[in-house]
Amino acid sequence: MSHCTQLRVFDLVSNKIIGSIPHQLSSWLSLTVLHITSNNLSGTIPGWIGNFSSLRxxxxxxxxxxxxxxxELGHITTLKIFAVWENNLSGTLPSSIYNISSIYKFSVAINQVHGELPPNLGILLPNLVVxxxxxxxxxxxxxVSLSNASRLQVIDFAFNEFTGTIPGESLGSLRSLIILNFAVNRLGNGKLGDxxxxxxxxxxxxxxxxxLSYNRFGGEIPRSIANLSTQLRILYLGDNLLHGSLPNGIGNLINLTDLDMADNYLEGVVPEEIGKLEKMETLDLHANTFFGPIPSSLGNITSLIELFMNENSFEGSIPPSLGNCQNLLLLYLYNNNLTGSIPQKLMELSxxxxGLVLSENNLTGSLPSNVGDLVHLTRLNVSNNKLSGEIPSTIGSCTSLGGLYLDDNKFEGTIPQSLKDLKGLEELDISSNNLSGQIHEFIGKLGALKYLNLSYNDFEGELPKEGIFSNVSGVSVLGNHRLCGGIPQLHLPACPKNKHHSSRGLLSPKVVIPISCSLAFIIALSCFIGARSMLKKSRNALVTSRSYKDWKLGVSYSQLVESTNGFSVDNLIGSGSFGSVYKGVIPSDGTVVAVKVLNLQQRGASKSFNDECKALRSARHRNLLKIITACSSIDNHGRDFKSLVFEFMPNGSLDSWLHPRDEEQSPSKRLNFMQRLNIAIDVASALDYLHNHCExxxxxxxxKPSNVLLDEDMVAHVGDFGLARFLLEASNDHSLSQTMSSQLKGSVGYIPPGMRFHHSNFFFFYYSY
Structure with a gap:
């Protein structure tokens, strides 16, 4: 390595290199580019890099x-890009770094660096862009001097301990500014004018x-917010000390996709003009004191994915127009003063x-019978309302449910038998209602059930002892005075023993005559029962052995476990940034599928799942990997579970053909010229469709090659749309501003969480050079 003294570019990005930077590199004094991003290198950054006088x-x-x-790094006066993001660096920034006036991209994000930034920062680094x-x-x-760096487009100071005020007049002169992020600091004084x-x-x-979320900003939101750039897509003001009303004119921000004003002291009526924000995907107004009706104009925002309006004082009925939001994954309206019935149109949001959480309101009427249409719902909570009628049997069709909360209402009748189909149910609370009848044994056979509350109803008969009923800490049956039996720890009275009467050997004529006269009826009834039993077995067979066609309508966690042999290592096809892919077999017809299981502990995985669903549900092309179905549920350990099911590609990825790992298979995995050309044409066709022919x-x-998959005929299919983005409208302006506007959301590098911790869609772009 020491002989490469004339080398100019050294780029080993995204490998698995370990160890420290070798000292032999210190003689490469002609280097202009040194990129070793995204590896596993450790140790300290060597000071001799400062001798690379030509490094840019x-x-x-x-x-x-x-x-x-x-x-010593401050000696590189030619440096334009300085990026040491996402390491374990500490200490303060050396003052010599500020001597490199040529720097236009400066990135030290995701470290443990402390200290203050110099007040003349913008004067020292006047060429800053990022x-x-x-x-x-x-x-x-x-x-305040940031205004001297007049080309600044991205400023990210989030998740630090900055104090004081934001120098608005200075920042307002940065006409090229695209991203401004001061979230999670100590800015503001909690006073008027902040x-x-x-x-x-x-x-x-x-x-x-x-x-601007998670600071100490007080006072009212100025009306000038309505005059912010119409290009604004993300606006986060949540978790501050703001009060007053939501200013009129908010509807002017027509390109907003994410608006967060949660956890403040905002009040008043939410204006109907909010319905003008037709590109909105996430709207979060929870934990304020808004009152009045929920605007029916929200139904105009058909792109909504998440809607949080919980913990306010909204009143009136739930607008049926919300049923127009056909992209909703989550709807939280709990802890308000809502009245009226639950609109049936909400149940049409497949x-x-x-989650659908409507608890702690004053809703009346019945739970709509078409609740069974919510086949992908994992959490349904309508507790603490005034709902009545029977629990609809159709709820058994909600096979993805992990939590069902119907407590503190006025439901009556018996527990529907259809609940036995909720195999993934982990929590069931139907306490404090007017339910009656016996408690079915099938509840104890729901293997995933960990919490069951049947208290304060009018159940009767013997309590089962199996499954959840054997766990005294997981079940409650208080206030059901006609129950008996169960495990001793529940302290229920013993059930009375059955009385046995001696039977006479002969039947009296009064009994024989009616039986004789009803013989034909009994024969017919027996035939009916037999036929019904056969039909039931046939239906059960279909349920337990669903076909490929059935899977397209939805699949449960348990079915995915069965098809992949418990996500066995033997079925593992590959792993990526956000999860693993397994080979699965549909038991009924032997169809082979690819099951992508998201690692939801990985930051951005849940967002990747949502984005891939959004990108693929409307895209149809022979060279795109076809999605069969998706599953959003709870696993056997009570954790969130998300998975995508795709058509299986027998010939694997293009990467495995271009760079075979197994030497024995290398000769058979050689692409000839025509195969390479055809694959290139397939990929180009897919991209042409995505860029020019999608709606x-x-x-x-x-x-990349690992995201291009080959079917049995070596036809290429582009897959993995976890980072896909819908392109902004075309523009003739090809400046850096436009480049960033189309790339902000898909990147390698620093992508911190959103300003609302339950969001992951506030992204910051780090260029990869």
Whole structure:
């Protein structure tokens, strides 16, 4: 390595290199580009890198480097890109770094760097375009001098300990600003006028993302918020000390996709003009004191995916127009003063999967019978209302349910037998109702059930002892005075023994005559019962052995476990950033499928699931990997579970053909010229379709050989749309601003969580050079 003294570019991005940076590199004094991003390198950053006097781009991000940033790096006066993001670096930024006035991208995000930024930062680094220091321990004030770096487009100071005010007049002069993120700091004083800086940000006509959540901003939201850039897509003001009403004119921000004003002291009526935000995907107004009706105009926002309006004082009925939001995955309206019945149109939202929570209101009427249409729903909570009638038997069709909460209502009748089909049910609360009848043994056979509350009803008869009924800490039957039996720890009275009467050998004539006269009826009844039993067995066979066609309508967690042999390692096809892919076999017809299981512990995995569903549900092309169905449920350990089921590609990925790992298979995995050309044409056709022929153009954002799959005829199919994004409208402006606007959401590198911790769609783009 020491002989490569004339080498100019050294790029080993995204490998699995371990160890430290070898000292032999210190003689490569001609280097202009040093990129070793996304490896497993450790140790300290060597100071001798500062001797690379011709270096223009230094990117050491996403490794395990420790210690402080060497002061010697400040000697590289030619440096334009300085990126050491996502390491374990500590200490303060060396003052010599600020001497490199040529830097236009500066990234130290996701480290443990502390200290204050110099007040003359913008003067020292006047060429800054991207400045990223989020997720560190910086303190002090936001430098007013940032306005001297007039080309700034991205400023990310999120997740630090900055204090004071935001220099609005200074930042307002940055006309090219696209992203401004100050979330999770200690900014503001909790007083009137804290938000006055918004008056100046109206000059930033290119602003697309503004993050101010989790600070100490007080006062009212200025009316000037309505005059912010119409390019604004993300606006986070949640978890502050704001009060007053939602300003009129909010409907002017027509390109908003995410609006978060949760956990403040906002009040008043939410204006109907909010329905003008037709591109909105996430709207979060929870934990305020809004009152009045829920705007019916929300039904105009058909792109809504998540709607949080819980913990307010909304009144009136639930607008049936919400049933128009055919993309909703989550709807939280709990803890309000809503009245009236639950609209049947809500039950037509078959996309609802994460949760439908309407609890703690004053809703009346019955639970709509078409609740069974919510086949993907994992959580249904209508507790603490005034609902009545019987629990609809159709609820047994909600086979993805993990939590069902119907407590504190006025339901009557018996527990429907159809609940036996809820195999993944983990929590069931039907307490404090007027339910009666016996408690069925099948409840004890629901293997996933961990919590069962049957208290304060009018159940009678013997309590089962198996399954959940054997767990005294997981079951409650208080207030059912006609129950008996059960395990001793429940302290129920013993059930009376059956009385046995001696039977006479002969029947009296009064008995014989009616039986004789009814012989034909008994024969007919026996035939009917036999036929019904056969039909029931036939139906059960269909349920336990669903075909490929049935899977397209929905699949449960237990069925995926069965098809993959318990997600066996032997069935593992491959692993990626957000999960693993298993080979599965549909038992009924032997169809082979690919089951992608998301690792929801990985940041961004849930968002990846939602984005892939969104991208593929409307895209149809012979060269796109075909999705069969999706599953959003609860696994056997009570954890959230999300999975996608695709057509199986027998010849694996293009990567395995271009770079075979197994030497014995290498000769058979050689693509000839025509195969390579055909694959290239297939991929080009897929991209042409995505870019030019979809109803809304889609950018894949992660196209690589491992995401190109080959079927049995070696036809290529583009897959893995977890980072896909819908393209913004075309523009003739090819500036960096436009480049970023189409790439902000798909990237390798620093992608911190959203300003609402339950979101993951506030992204910050790190260029990969």
């Amino acid at each position: 781009s230094l990117n050491l991000g996403s490794n395990n480097f420790q210690g402080s940033i060497p002061n 400045f990223l220091c989020g997720i560190n321990k910086f303190t002090g004030n936001i430098p 938000m006055s800086f918004l008056n100046f940000l109206t000059n930033c006509t290119s602003l697309q993302e503004l993050g 996309t609802l999967s994460i 809304t153009s889609i950018v894949h954002c992660d196209l």
